[in-house]
Amino acid sequence: MKYIVLFIFSLGFWLLLTFSLSIQNIIVGVVAALLTVLFFGNLFPDKVVKLLQPQRYFWLIVYLFVFIWECLKANFDVAYRVLHPAMPIKPGIVKVKLSLKTDLARTFLANSITMTPGTISVDMIDDLLYVHWIYVSSTDPEVYSKKVAGRFEKYIKKIFE
Amino acid sequence: MSELLDILLYIQIALCVFCLYRIIRGPSIPDRMVGIDIFGILVVGICAILSITTGKTFIIDIGIAWVILSFIGTLTLAKYLGGSNLNE
């Protein structure tokens, strides 16, 4: 089942990328999509039923808006720190405890953390995510876990789990 | 309007000089790799602006290919930096 879904995804991506509906183009796309399924099919997530649940798409759209807002905030934050003559930075690596279970959700959380103000994810070992933070504002694990990951965790949990 | 776009294009090209400074002067090897990574993303911006100023739409395809190739190059460099095997 998941192989069929992956085939449809890669064929659609190919058609968007080349943007023409001639017969030769579709044949090349089918061959390329088959090769993709053959080589990378076992890496696709197993539970394809989740793709058919509409409330996940609703939360995805909400999450996109939150994400874009955080991105803009991140840029103004970095611009402020870079242009300030004294450069108010206080960098350090902190560890954050994760409550997400599946791999896909964790990947999305790590990517989101990299794009948010002042943080970049370094490594993930078991349940701990190591994050490089440009301005460590508190030393209490509870506070900074909430500050770094809490903004996205609730949305990602609703989308991917 | 097109003169303004030309000026913006020149500014974008001038930004690459900052990256070249970091690549040449970087005190350690990871500094140079950061410079190379950022350079790759800036070139995509140049491709996007060129596709408007010259009117040739195929240049954006070069941009897509450049994003993916620069990504693979950076991953390989980072793996080399970590001193691990490529199958990790």
Place this chain on the structure above:
Amino acid sequence: METISVILIAIGILFNLFGCIGLIRLPDVYNRLQSATKCVTLGTCSILLGVLFYYGFIDIGVKALITIVILFFTATVAAHALVKGAYKFGVKLGDKSVKDDYKEVKK
């Protein structure tokens, strides 16, 4: 429509400029990577959005939109790999650093 696209491209180049200044000014590898990745990625996305507004939803506009999606995923993953590689290579955190939880893991 042309005016909106030129404004978007100008904003993108402004963000690129901030990122490149950060690349020059900040003290160590990790901070440089932070400022450069965030600002340059969003700036380039803004430029590509300008291309989309200039041409509308024909083939080149859709390609620009696809490039934005690819760029977001590749830039974050590349930054992650570079940080991890730099730490394994043995680059120390800068003088201003206050905390390093990752040190005991590497032992």
